[in-house]
Amino acid sequence: MTWDAFPNITGYKIYYGASADKLTNTVETEQATYTVGNLENLKTYYFAVAPISNAGGQTWEGGKSKVVSATPQPNSVPDKPDSVTVTPGDTLLTVTWKPGKDTVSSRVQYRVKGEGEFTVLPSSYQSSATITGLENDVIYEVQVYGVNSKGNGSVSLTVEGTPKLSDIEGPELPMVNRLDAGTVISSVTVPWDNTDYNVSKGSLPGSVYDENYRTSWIARTWSQSRQFTFTFDQGYEMNYLIYVPDLGMDVQNNNGKRYRDYLTRFNITINGQKIEESKVSFERGKDNEYFIVKFPKTTVKTIAVEGVQWNGAGNVSLPEIAFYQYGDLDDSITALFANDSHTALAEGVDQDKIDALRARANDADAYYVNREVLLDELNNAQQLLEKKDSELNVRTGFTSRTASADREYGQSASALQPLGLSALSNQSISLYVEGVQEGDSIKLVQWQQYSETSATTKSYELHNGRNRIWLSQIGNSGSGERGGSLYIEYSGSNADGIKIQVRDTSANKNVITQIPYLNIQPSQWYGKSENERKALITPYVEALKAQGRQRRHGHHHPG
Known part of the structure; x- marks a missing residue:
């Protein structure tokens, strides 16, 4: 090191270290030059120099110079690896x-x-x-x-x-309703700038839909687009596709990981319109061998698909993508019913029709986005065919209600109308709604009575026909069940025509629990005597007492 000499001083103090803001080592010299030894080759060090003086028995130090850096270089070739x-x-x-x-x-x-x-x-x-x-x-x-x-x-x-062709046993994908990609795909836009040509196999774009898991596209980096855009010869109704990642190891980053383990979500754009992230979901196949990417049913002419991984992960890959046309099974099952609430069978429905549709729904060579829902709807039809209507959770007798109506009578109340059901959180249920007219407002409201936070309710808009509802966690912020009781909030002109069936589609039928409920119409309450009102309430109170006795014997309901 050398620097310009400073007058009227006795020496210099050299500060140095491995970073510019941590000059933790010091050495002093009387000359305007110094050789700092015992450093590590090829490692950058940072230096600053300050003038010092020890004259008259006192020590004085001036300000430091600007920080400079230098990297020691070896004086011989490297050792062998x-x-x-x-x-x-x-x-x-x-x-x-x-x-x-x-x-x-x-x-x-x-x-x-x-x-x-x-x-x-x-x-x-x-x-x-x-x-x-x-x-x-x-x-x-x-x-x-x-x-x-x-x-x-x-x-x-x-x-x-010795390079070897590894044994790749790819997943057996469903064939029912699968489109012949080689026939229906008319063009493909490939992320050419983000293609690693050293490790990708086969001829793009055909290598990603040739039903050969040995051919594949592999991205060059995680930080650039991985989007493929497929254009079809015509529009096809779809609500899912299957994305198969490369089934080998990541040879680019040599991190010992598998390409299939990087994917965290998928971006889907249909006919130029990006689908909201909340409306795109996926199911993982066994050991991440494939991903079933689900989106709202749409007539698809072009679809852009992008696998996404966490930033800095190894690179996304795509050996095979499979497209599926929406089948008529869902519509065929819906046609079994005479109404939107699924409380009556259509004319001509018999056991043979139900059995034939059940065989299709159980077909192992097919995939259905909501298979458990379709099978439950077939169970619903079976209950109606066997005259077991009493097993259904059906509610009627709703009113168009607002809390302000009660205030007209000098009382306060809620616009919520109970279903007499409670449900677990983080589970799905099905509601089949009938009678909603244009301009009506109808919601399912999930309510947690003993909430420890201000978030006591969660509401979900309903419509005629099937409503698939994922029940969120609400209420107390601690551990434990965070579901709640279920209510309807309705405002409209067809209250007498509203009919709702609620179904538990869980495997063990343990998501929904029936509970006592009190649903009194305004005409039954206002202007009535105390005895008349007590007569309305008494059955509800007795039911609560009976349930209390059951709970003391180990039974309970979520809420």
């Missing part, structure tokens, strides 16, 4: 090593065993590299050497590797 290993892949070898001392970068060279000169890979590497374009079942020799400003170091010990 150590621990070189080779991992075979399909037409490739993945090489890893431990760089030798004083290595700035490493080079990799290879050849067919015992044949000719070594071929040096064109790029420089740090501790791993992938040699692509090799021939399977041929033995190759691989060497690594380090490089710095003094030249090339000695080569490592020679290691051998």
